Amino acid sequence: MITTDQLYHKFLECTGVSTDTRRITPDCLFVALKGANFDGNQFAGQALAAGARYAVVDDSAVAAQHPGQCLLVADGLTALQDLARHHRQTLTIPVVGLTGSNGKTTTKELIAAVLSKKYRTFATQGNLNNHIGVPLSVLSITEQYETAVIEMGANHQREIALLSSIAMPSHGMITNIGKAHLEGFGGLAGVRIGKGELYDFLAASDGTVFVNWQDATLREMAAERSFQRLVPYWGNGEFTLIQEAPTVIFEGRQAPGVRVQTNLPGAYNFANMAAAIAIGQYFGVSFADACHAIADYNPTNNRSQTVVRGTNTVLLDAYNANPSSMAAAIRQFAQMPAQRRAIIVGDMYELGDDSEAEHAALGKLIADCQFDLVILAGKDTKYALPYVPKAYYFPDKFSLHNWLMDNPMTDTHVLIKGSRGMSLESVVPFI
Structure with missing residues (x-):
């Protein structure tokens, strides 16, 4: 069987990673995964025929059919996650990780838009925010990028801990704690514990945490942990919310009288905007540029x-x-x-x-x-x-x-x- 280090060297020969034979690109690395109703090992040959350079499989019989092109591992999903973790350790750029019950994707898009005003920024594509999507996202971060924003979703406890161990965020935030995935988390208290695993990772790794200071739950959760670098935002009159509907209009203390017209409705989306502006300013994006990015953002993903x-x-x-x-x-x-x-x-x-x-x-x-x-x-x-x-x-x-x-x-x-x-x-x- 191939080791993670050996697999990483094979990965460097490839143009990207795919777990779906419908999305094979020339010279990519195909990773065979198993589900309740499918076994990706059975599609390794198809992936190679479609142009994949290598196929990672955990079936020795399949590996024997394509010697030299099939890379045998003990478990395909674990290999994918370990490969992403290895790749992340080679990166030196800031990685912003975020989770929360609501607003994750919108906040991720807004943060990426703001950071892109100054940096070449990678952001999670679509909803690739789970135990498969996060490794694929991390493996997509190439040398061209100067910052990255990784969204992490979960429907049970210990999932954010796993995803944090893969994405290894240097900076992070929780959008909010709400009634989401109650079945898997075991109630609202379970949601707080599960989402708080990102705070746990950042506290243990001396990371930087951004906290919405108007959210009492997030303030309490932050106080329960010891952070080397805690950046509060939206708690000291930085913004004035002029209008919530049909779309948000706000102005900031840094530019009094200058109203920012956005394409998103609701105070709940304004909290996401405040987070993006705060993170942008932390990384040196000017307030004016951050506001322009927020104003230009127009959702096209069935969200608001x-x-x-x-x-x-x-x-x-x-x-x-x-x-x-x-x-x-x-x-x-x-x-x-x-x-x-x-x-x-x-x-x-x-x-x-x-x-x-x-x-x-x-x-x-x-x-x-x-x-x-x-x-x-x-x-x-x-x-x-x-x-x-x-x-x-x-x-x-x-x-x-x-x-x-x-x-x-x-x-x-x-x-x-x-x-x-x-x-x-x-x-x-x-x-």
Whole structure:
């Protein structure tokens, strides 16, 4: 079997790493992974035929079929993670790691946009933020980059600890602690422990931590640990939030009277902007350049994305949802000036035994907001129905699509939000 050091030398001969035979590039390194319903070892030959330089496999029989091109390891996933960890140790650039219950990807994009004003910056692509995505991200950091931003997601404890051991962030932040992945974390207290593993890593490695000083939970978590370098932000009147809807407008103490118009709605997104500006200034990006980066950022990834459909304006926030992010989005949308407001809400996943209670709480919140039209979709949103009896309920998206075609909206602002598995972006063409 090949050692990690030997594998790394093979990696240096390659143009990149892929775990998917549909994304093979010439001379890349293919790593065979196993899942519940697939065995990547069986596709090693296909990857090599498609142009991969080497294939990392953990099946000796497959390795024997392609001598010299198949690199045998004990476990493909472990080899991928160890390879990324080895690569990370060769890098000397600052690596900003971030996690949190809500806003990770938007915050990652904003930080990258700000840092890119001064540095060649690598950032996690898409949602490659798990035990496979983080190693792939780290292995994509080449010598051309001067800074990196790595997003880390988790749905159970010890996962952030693992990802931190791979990405080895020199700097980091937690966006917030909320009701996300309650089933895997075992409740809100478990979320706090799991996300706090990033703070644990930074404290143990003498890293720099950025803390939103307006967030009492994050302040408490930071106080529980001993940091060599703690950078508080948004706690001393640095910013004035002028407007939250339809999009955020703010000004900073460093440039009084200069208003920054953004493309993102809500105070919850302003917290993400404040983080990006603080991190940028820490690395020497001017306040003006940071604000320009924030103003220019326009989401296109189903997160706080504005889509115009005829006379309707759609706020598409359908990439993911949990009780915390759902409540923030709905409260914000309720304050938005509009002739008519409608919401299309889907199930919130991974809530376990809390699902019925959390969807019922969602119904109470929706009732309090008094929207003109309420549409509920999915299996568990039925628990919200007793509190919004005039809502339209669709257990499946097919019937929802048909109803929308038969009942077209006009002059309406529409919020669409649900967990990733609901894929509610599919309703946009029917509005």
